Amino acid sequence: MITMNDIIREGHPALRKVAAEVAMPPSSEDKEILNSLIEYVKNSQDSETAQKYGLRSGIGLAAPQINVLKRMIAVHVTDNKGQLHSYALFNPKIVSHSVEKAYLTSGEGCLSVDRQVPGFVPRYARVTIKAMDIDGNPVKVRLKGMPAIVFQHEIDHLNGIMFYDHIDQGNPLQPIPDATPVDR
Numbered sequence: 001m002i003t004m005n006d007i008i009r010e011g012h013p014a015l016r017k018v019a020a021e022v023a024m025p026p027s028s029e030d031k032e033i034l035n036s037l038i039e040y041v042k043n044s045q046d047s048e049t050a051q052k053y054g055l056r057s058g059i060g061l062a063a064p065q066i067n068v069l070k071r072m073i074a075v076h077v078t079d080n081k082g083q084l085h086s087y088a089l090f091n092p093k094i095v096s097h098s099v100e101k102a103y104l105t106s107g108e109g110c111l112s113v114d115r116q117v118p119g120f121v122p123r124y125a126r127v128t129i130k131a132m133d134i135d136g137n138p139v140k141v142r143l144k145g146m147p148a149i150v151f152q153h154e155i156d157h158l159n160g161i162m163f164y165d166h167i168d169q170g171n172p173l174q175p176i177p178d179a180t181p182v183d184r
């Protein structure tokens with residue numbers, strides 16, 4: 001199982017690289033890696049397991065964060081209507097998005113960043129994602145709110161982008177004009 005020792009931290013060059021597409025159909029090794037990502041996110045949200053293994057709670061994780069430069073992400077997050085969005089995906093791609101922006105009012109964090117970085121992160125309010133599931137079947141999901149934000153944070157990791165790259169350093173806590181605030 002993945003623990004915090006397996007998660008690389010900012011400064012590690014892999015966090016600034018572009019990850020490679022995963023060949024389809026997925027190999028058993030790639031399926032195991034993807035499974036370990038979703039297992040981490042679920043474990044980290046189980047207080048007993050998180051405490052036992054010292055896991056930092058996460059709602060998403062991308063393969064580059066465990067030094068695997070392949071396009072794989074896991075997301076396990078409940079939206080503000082209480083609907084669970086749980087995905088383990090290969091080669092996710094934002095195929096369309098709203099013009100409208102949104103941002104998490106609490107700002108964002110990252111399992112690979114051991115410090116608070118205050119500031120609002122502009123994201124698309126709604127995204128349509130195409131990807132392959134763990135068995136190599138095509139998936140298409142339309143997301144808004146917190147799940148949309150998490151997917152954008154994780155897909156950024158596949159392109160070597162960190163959440164704070166999007167923050168307006170001149171005025172980090174300036175609410176983003178014409179954007180929808182999203183509460184956790």
Ligand code: K2U
Pocket residue numbers: 057058059060061062104107108109110111112149150153154157184
């Ligand atoms: O990719 C990661 O490092 C996991 C991130 C995911 C994230 C997505 C969107 C906005 C913030 C973070 C976090 O560490 S998960 C921790 C967390 C948990 C609940 C709400 C926000 C952040």
Ligand code: NI
Pocket residue numbers: 109110111112153157
């Ligand atoms: Ni992150």
